[in-house]
Amino acid sequence: MKKTIQLLLCVTILAAAGCGQKKDKYDAFAEDFCVCMKPMADFQKEFMAMMEEGRQEDMMAMLEKSQQIDQDGQACMAELEKKHGLIEGEEAEAKAMEALRKACPDIIAMMEEGAAPAPAPEDFLEEEMMPEMEAGDTTGQQ
Secondary structure, eight states, rough: OHHHHHHHHHHHHHOOOOOHHOOOOHHHHHHHHHHHHHHHHHHHHHHHHHHTTHHHHHHHHHHHHHHHHHHHHHHHHHHHHHHHOOOHHHHHHHHHHHHHHHHHHHHHHHHHHHHSSOGGGGGGOOHHHHHHTTTTOSSSSS
């Protein structure tokens, strides 16, 4: 009887230890999602730093790189969907967002801010952006 109790206790401890290490599906999704989004987030940070420094030529050179990062990200997200399926329903979405905020809070904050990763080249050309400003018209009308 004593050996049976010890065996049962060992099995219970091992089962509990194994369960504690198993990731739930939202945590697994969040980790994979963060891996997919990290290159774009890193690009975004670098790009924004260049923008603040006024390094337009460097920014233009990075636009080609952004296209490749975007393509890679889309392929990664497609694989993520195949692996984890779609997250549907309010409860599932809330659990996924909670897991994402834990796994990569900086990336999620950036996404929630609505930061655009790579503006179009014409967005950097001040002459084309605001010709009315050069003429002294601040109403936006010509």
